[in-house]
Amino acid sequence: MSTKHSILRGLGILFVFMLVVFCGTFFYAYWSGGDSKVLSLFSGDGVGVLQIDGAIDDSRQVVSELRRFRQTPRIKAVVIRIDSPGGAVAPTQEIFEEIQRIKKTKPCIASMGSVAASGGYYIASACDKILANPGTMTGSIGVIMQLSNFEELLKKVGVKGVNIKSGANKDIGSPYHPLSPEGRDILQGLVDNVHSQFVAAVAKGRGMDEARVRKLADGRIYSGDQAKELGLIDQFGTLEDAIELAAKRVGLVGEPSVYYAKPERERLWERLFMGVFGVRLPSSERGWLRYEWSLSLLQ
Secondary structure, eight states, X not given: OHHHHHHHHHHHHHHHHHHHHHHHHHHHHHHHTOOHHHHHHHOOSEEEEEEEESOBOOOHHHHHHHHHHHHOTTEEEEEEEEEEOEEEHHHHHHHHHHHHHHHTXXXXXXXXXXXXXXXXXXXXXXXXXXXEOTTOEEEOOOOEEOXXXXXXXXXXXXXXXXXXXXXXXXXXXXXXXXXXXHHHXXXXXXXXXXXXXXXXXXXXXXXXXXHHHHHHOSSOEEEHHHHHHHTSSOEEOOHHHHHHHHHHHTTOOSSOEEEEOGGGSOOHHHHHHHHHHOOOOOOOOOOSEEEEOOOOOOO
16 A cells, blocks of 8 residues: 555656656746747647837847747748838848848748838848838838928027037937038938938848939838839738748648747737727837828828
């Protein structure tokens, strides 16, 4: 009887140990977003999916996830889902360059949602193929710099702004003084230079002649249908179609495993916050020189 109890006790301890290991592995995979070693234990080869939503103000998290996808052996191809009107210049360029690195070893497919314009299109153009819906808003290949001048308003309330500067052009864009002709020329040259970078990047990513891209790059918006006719996208399709295309390009047979990036996995505190208040905390970071287009349906 004593021996039987010892065996049962041993089996119970083994069961608890295996349960702890399983639960620990599960929660580690959940909170880490799917570490490559964990993925290799429980899943097969598959496609990594990363979503880019809203204004592009910071590239750190996106670049980190793309790098993780690039370094994870089980992820054979990557899909970038874009729902963005664009954003700041430097973060957009950093994401573009990271996609270029991925393409050296793994196919990268862009899937456009409702809007993938300006900086959103910049990112998409880095991918091997671009899928969109006929009604997707895209294009807007251009750069915008917006300044405000409060000089007349300040005069009405008796306030005068003063700039102490080290050089003649250090206060370009100051809201206290009108923009001088020289200052306007300097800023226009800056915008034109960054616009040329945008055009060159699209031409490189899409394999198009730079002169042809420049003709399309006057800042206008195109529908997905128009963009397809102009060669700015490759085909129509949903996110599921993009995942299927990515899987086929690497020879995955059947239903591929899909690994979502950590930004799409809401942390526990986020879900609790959403459940109580029903809102998300907005990003406080804003750019000045931007690839951006916005559409408002609220007049």
